[in-house]
Amino acid sequence: MSRPTMKHVAARAGVDTSTVSRALNERTRDMLSGDTVERVLAAAADLGYRPNALARSLRTQRSHVVGMVVPDLTNPFFPPILRGLEDVLGRHGYTLLVTNTDNHLDRERQALHSLLERQVDAMVLATSHIGFEAAEPLAVGALPVVLVNRRSIDASVPFVVPDDDAAVHEVAAHLYELGHRRVAHVAGPQDVSTGRARAEVFVAACAELGLPEPDMEVSEAFAVEPGRRATEKLLARGIDASAIFAGNDLLAIGALQALRDGGRQVPDDVSLVGYNDMPLVDMIDPPLTTVEVPKYAMGERAAELLLTWLDTGEPPDHGTEVTLPCHLVVRRSSAALT
Amino acid sequence: MSRPTMKHVAARAGVDTSTVSRALNERTRDMLSGDTVERVLAAAADLGYRPNALARSLRTQRSHVVGMVVPDLTNPFFPPILRGLEDVLGRHGYTLLVTNTDNHLDRERQALHSLLERQVDAMVLATSHIGFEAAEPLAVGALPVVLVNRRSIDASVPFVVPDDDAAVHEVAAHLYELGHRRVAHVAGPQDVSTGRARAEVFVAACAELGLPEPDMEVSEAFAVEPGRRATEKLLARGIDASAIFAGNDLLAIGALQALRDGGRQVPDDVSLVGYNDMPLVDMIDPPLTTVEVPKYAMGERAAELLLTWLDTGEPPDHGTEVTLPCHLVVRRSSAALT
DNA sequence: CTGAAAGCGCTTACAG
DNA sequence: CTGAAAGCGCTTACAG
Numbered sequence: 001m002s003r004p005t006m007k008h009v010a011a012r013a014g015v016d017t018s019t020v021s022r023a024l025n026e027r028t029r030d031m032l033s034g035d036t037v038e039r040v041l042a043a044a045a046d047l048g049y050r051p052n053a054l055a056r057s058l059r060t061q062r063s064h065v066v067g068m069v070v071p072d073l074t075n076p077f078f079p080p081i082l083r084g085l086e087d088v089l090g091r092h093g094y095t096l097l098v099t100n101t102d103n104h105l106d107r108e109r110q111a112l113h114s115l116l117e118r119q120v121d122a123m124v125l126a127t128s129h130i131g132f133e134a135a136e137p138l139a140v141g142a143l144p145v146v147l148v149n150r151r152s153i154d155a156s157v158p159f160v161v162p163d164d165d166a167a168v169h170e171v172a173a174h175l176y177e178l179g180h181r182r183v184a185h186v187a188g189p190q191d192v193s194t195g196r197a198r199a200e201v202f203v204a205a206c207a208e209l210g211l212p213e214p215d216m217e218v219s220e221a222f223a224v225e226p227g228r229r230a231t232e233k234l235l236a237r238g239i240d241a242s243a244i245f246a247g248n249d250l251l252a253i254g255a256l257q258a259l260r261d262g263g264r265q266v267p268d269d270v271s272l273v274g275y276n277d278m279p280l281v282d283m284i285d286p287p288l289t290t291v292e293v294p295k296y297a298m299g300e301r302a303a304e305l306l307l308t309w310l311d312t313g314e315p316p317d318h319g320t321e322v323t324l325p326c327h328l329v330v331r332r333s334s335a336a337l338t
Numbered sequence: 339m340s341r342p343t344m345k346h347v348a349a350r351a352g353v354d355t356s357t358v359s360r361a362l363n364e365r366t367r368d369m370l371s372g373d374t375v376e377r378v379l380a381a382a383a384d385l386g387y388r389p390n391a392l393a394r395s396l397r398t399q400r401s402h403v404v405g406m407v408v409p410d411l412t413n414p415f416f417p418p419i420l421r422g423l424e425d426v427l428g429r430h431g432y433t434l435l436v437t438n439t440d441n442h443l444d445r446e447r448q449a450l451h452s453l454l455e456r457q458v459d460a461m462v463l464a465t466s467h468i469g470f471e472a473a474e475p476l477a478v479g480a481l482p483v484v485l486v487n488r489r490s491i492d493a494s495v496p497f498v499v500p501d502d503d504a505a506v507h508e509v510a511a512h513l514y515e516l517g518h519r520r521v522a523h524v525a526g527p528q529d530v531s532t533g534r535a536r537a538e539v540f541v542a543a544c545a546e547l548g549l550p551e552p553d554m555e556v557s558e559a560f561a562v563e564p565g566r567r568a569t570e571k572l573l574a575r576g577i578d579a580s581a582i583f584a585g586n587d588l589l590a591i592g593a594l595q596a597l598r599d600g601g602r603q604v605p606d607d608v609s610l611v612g613y614n615d616m617p618l619v620d621m622i623d624p625p626l627t628t629v630e631v632p633k634y635a636m637g638e639r640a641a642e643l644l645l646t647w648l649d650t651g652e653p654p655d656h657g658t659e660v661t662l663p664c665h666l667v668v669r670r671s672s673a674a675l676t
Numbered sequence: 677c678t679g680a681a682a683g684c685g686c687t688t689a690c691a692g
Numbered sequence: 693c694t695g696a697a698a699g700c701g702c703t704t705a706c707a708g
Contacts, residue, residue, distance in 0.1 A: 079412040097435055280622060284622050286623075
């Protein structure tokens with residue numbers, strides 16, 4: 001009737017359930033006579049037996065699931081990271097359990113607790129709220145946790161991030177070399193670590209190049225509409241920048257719309273650079289100059305950190321951070337100042 | 339040291355674990371004296387107690403998780419569906435557990451079994467392989483299953499699909515009205531239900547309009563490169579179509595590249611229509627005419643089907659299918675024949 | 677109103 | 693080489 005359990009297999013094979021367990025587990029199989037193993041395997045196959053992962057996890061105190069909390073799956077930035085995570089975790093018998101939070105702080109907390117209740121063995125946080133990992137009692141449970149695409153303010157939490165610093169410098173240098181001297185920044189939200197970091201680094205990079213401080217407008221979110229609104233404000237303020245660096249591609253696209261609506265051509269009147277190299281930005285008009293971020297690799301590296309932590313029981317060295325190189329992809333939205 | 343259990347809470351509150359259980363569960367709380375409930379709640383709060391969902395599920399035989407198998411999360415078509423599912427399932431206390439399969443048949447099987455072992459209460463399949471749901475012993479376990487974006491060949495499995503039929507007719511009519519008489523189709527894989535259905539319906543629609551049978555080339559996958567290759571073949575065959583309908587937006591973008599490389603302008607020389615209205619296709623050059631599919635709503639409806647099935651224990655009526663309307667979004671990649 | 681007992685489906689020392 | 697027993701952390705009839 002209902003799904004067969006070990007009891008059913010045991011009955012059919014004429015052995016105890018403990019013997020079934022041993023026969024089914026490769027590591028304990030050789031404790032048994034070949035004959036017994038065969039009988040058990042046959043019985044299990046006949047019945048279409050599938051082990052109950054819940055019961056096993058309860059007993060072994062290992063769920064073999066890694067929880068992940070993500071702000072928004074709909075943002076194409078994240079799926080490749082998940083794929084990287086899944087691919088390496090999967091090879092080691094772990095499953096990824098993903099929860100969306102819509103960038104909402106209490107949904108982050110809620111997601112965290114729900115994952116904890118599900119007894120995840122480890123956690124990957126790609127949430128945006130700075131300090132979140134420290135506020136929550138994760139370290140207490142000694143649960144392996146790594147951040148991805150976010151730096152930690154707590155040195156006991158390792159993280160994997162793109163080398164935004166170098167990349168933003170590269171963007172500034174690129175614009176400088178094209179002859180731009182007045183530049184502006186359409187920044188991401190400043191309570192999000194990437195938004196803040198890119199803005200700060202861009203300001204610093206401009207200073208290093210001897211450029212005047214960039215005009216800046218902060219967007220409420222990493223999305224097209226906020227980018228458009230921020231750029232409109234920039235234009236309304238009468239800025240005279242010949243180049244705009246946007247905090248990410250979505251913001252850049254919003255900026256593109258605002259510029260166009262404001263009668264400015266890209267790149268003829270103003271050059272535009274985005275961030276992330278999301279799908280299709282090479283196909284828009286004009287193809288967007290942007291920064292390619294190693295999303296898949298970030299997922300892979302985060303998974304590797306977690307796996308060695310899980311295997312050895314030892315957290316990575318205090319202050320561990322993995323920084324992955326990005327690279328600038330020059331397309332037609334940025335051009336020499338004429 | 340390790341995470342507190344009911345035993346710890348019980349000890350601290352000076353009651354039995356069964357009493358803790360009753361106090362923590364809203365439905366059984368009123369069996370207890372207000373005083374006891376308070377003491378237990380206080381003890382639980384003090385200890386930061388979190389119930390173990392695995393143990394509860396094992397005992398109650400309900401995991402409150404719904405499994406989903408998806409070909410590729412990286413395809414922007416799917417995340418909105420997941421969001422729709424998550425949003426309504428979440429409101430009813432269910433979590434979605436998602437697995438990727440890369441469109442690979444044995445990974446689909448594997449994903450299915452892994453979900454089954456995790457004791458999911460229900461399953462959503464967005465896999466592409468026709469007949470997959472019938473081949474697998476899902477009905478046997480009487481596990482609620484619904485397909486999304488795929489029709490079933492088994493009337494006992496309900497499904498939620500976009501009204502591809504009407505939409506493809508609309509595409510054909512649109513091209514016809516623009517004056518196109520020779521049209522071609524860059525089809526999706528024919529072992530994928532959407533790929534096959536769109537091709538068949540397009541051929542039929544053309545016939546109904548009195549158009550000659552469309553030239554057709556089948557792509558190996560719903561992606562840019564296959565679309566480009568298929569279109570190149572079409573061009574190599576010397577087709578004289580003035581309009582191309584592609585099986586989805588990614589194929590359309592591949593087609594766009596091939597056309598451009600072949601020296602044809604869109605829409606001046608050939609009109610192009612895609613399918614799905616994926617993010618940013620309104621920003622490419624030229625903005626793509628395409629069909630908007632109600633992805634989020636499909637997720638919602640699938641979740642609703644599952645929830646009533648789960649609540650009542652009754653499957654939807656034999657042969658239940660939910661068809662959601664799409665609509666054609668006319669942009670600049672399609673134009674009147676000159 | 678509350679406790680003691682049984683059991684969900686496994687795994688793993690402990691005997692033999 | 694294999695079985696019987698205990699227990700993972702819960703919930704829920706069953707008593708009282």
